[in-house]
Amino acid sequence: MRSNRFLRACRREPVDCAPVWLMRQAGRYLPEYRALRQKYDFLTMARTPELATEVTLMPVDRVGVDAAILFADILLPLDALGLGLTFVQGEGPVIARPIRSEGDLAGLPPFEPHQDLGYVLETIRLVRRELDGKVPLIGFAGAPFTLASYAVEGGPSRQYRHCKRMMWEAPQLWHALMDRLAEITLAYLRAQIEAGAQAVQLFDSWAGALSPQDYRQHVLPYSRRVLRGLQDTGVPVIHFAGQTSGYLELIREAGGDVIGLDWRVDIGEARRRLGPDVAVQGNLDPLVLLAPPPVIEAQVAHLLERAGTLQGLPGHVVNLGHGVLPDTPVEHVAAMVEAVHRLSRRAGGGTEGS
Ligand code: CP3
Numbered sequence: 001m002r003s004n005r006f007l008r009a010c011r012r013e014p015v016d017c018a019p020v021w022l023m024r025q026a027g028r029y030l031p032e033y034r035a036l037r038q039k040y041d042f043l044t045m046a047r048t049p050e051l052a053t054e055v056t057l058m059p060v061d062r063v064g065v066d067a068a069i070l071f072a073d074i075l076l077p078l079d080a081l082g083l084g085l086t087f088v089q090g091e092g093p094v095i096a097r098p099i100r101s102e103g104d105l106a107g108l109p110p111f112e113p114h115q116d117l118g119y120v121l122e123t124i125r126l127v128r129r130e131l132d133g134k135v136p137l138i139g140f141a142g143a144p145f146t147l148a149s150y151a152v153e154g155g156p157s158r159q160y161r162h163c164k165r166m167m168w169e170a171p172q173l174w175h176a177l178m179d180r181l182a183e184i185t186l187a188y189l190r191a192q193i194e195a196g197a198q199a200v201q202l203f204d205s206w207a208g209a210l211s212p213q214d215y216r217q218h219v220l221p222y223s224r225r226v227l228r229g230l231q232d233t234g235v236p237v238i239h240f241a242g243q244t245s246g247y248l249e250l251i252r253e254a255g256g257d258v259i260g261l262d263w264r265v266d267i268g269e270a271r272r273r274l275g276p277d278v279a280v281q282g283n284l285d286p287l288v289l290l291a292p293p294p295v296i297e298a299q300v301a302h303l304l305e306r307a308g309t310l311q312g313l314p315g316h317v318v319n320l321g322h323g324v325l326p327d328t329p330v331e332h333v334a335a336m337v338e339a340v341h342r343l344s345r346r347a348g349g350g351t352e353g354s
């Protein structure tokens with residue numbers, strides 16, 4: 001394997017240098033991706049295993065990351081449930097038939113990952129074959145709250161009005177919906193692992209819209225069910241919940257071997273709050289990659305220092321605090337990856353796992 005340092009860092013084992021990958025690394029900042037997108041729309045690419053495989057592999061050699069992430073989308077299960085997913089230019093994802101009532105929920109068909117998202121599982125098998133052990137493959141799914149935010153609001157949202165009304169005014173419906181989404185997400189991630197995903201990430205991108213109390217009462221039990229339900233697989237699980245630095249302790253309580261951090265929290269402080277039993281992932285501001293390479297390098301050096309990575313503390317997977325932006329120059333991404341490897345080399349206490 002060119003690099004198993006990603007899996008080692010997830011397990012808090014010593015590494016030859018810090019591993020790095022980027023959320024949304026398989027996407028629009030890559031000219032090769034944009035060229036392919038001229039020919040196919042996004043959903044066609046995600047649903048065609050040969051195309052999805054090609055995109056998954058694009059950043060691996062191009063920017064030298066230590067893990068591949070499956071090219072797919074967190075919203076594919078909602079599409080499989082018949083909610084009607086489209087991507088509208090300039091608006092983002094749109095759900096044609098949002099879930100707002102008991103009747104909407106009761107009307108959802110059963111979900112079976114092999115039958116309903118077999119193309120994703122086929123992509124995983126193809127990618128594993130193509131990677132041939134070069135770097136590990138990360139699978140992923142949306143966490144119940146972030147999925148609910150799209151399923152209930154009908155698209156992107158700033159205030160999550162329909163979700164919050166449902167939580168507070170129709171709690172039974174909310175809990176029944178979250179129950180269903182947790183069950184679907186767990187089945188889907190287990191199927192991805194069975195197909196060959198070597199780590200998985202649970203994306204709770206919009207969890208930070210909630211107060212700690214609402215997170216604890218209306219969301220945590222469902223994320224925890226998914227995260228606990230993966231424990232027996234032995235595969236590292238990354239739990240990323242955006243804008244939750246106010247209640248990181250609850251994110252940790254929900255579970256995950258690795259806690260993903262956004263850039264609004266000092267990574268050293270986050271590590272102290274999370275304790276020694278979890279690894280961390282993150283947490284550069286994605287905007288840093290628009291700055292010139294010397295600025296990127298200085299930010300990487302600061303990150304590695306603050307995280308304890310330079311001092312040999314294991315369990316740091318370097319990443320951004322959210323997805324790479326479409327207008328990011330590819331050379332800047334490559335410069336970041338190179339800086340992470342060079343500046344952290346031999347930190348972490350060993351030469352194993354190179
Ligand atoms: O990380 C990767 O490179 C793997 C693939 C991946 C995509 N989406 C591909 C994609 C992953 C892991 C996601 C996760 C995802 N999708 C999240 C959670 C992560 C996050 O960013 O918070 C969310 C909230 C979504 C929902 C979604 N899908 C949005 C908001 C968008 C952007 C819509 C737009 O028009 O800008 C998508 C579309 C999408 N998903 C694209 C890609 C490469 C862009 C599609 C295109 O080419 O137009």
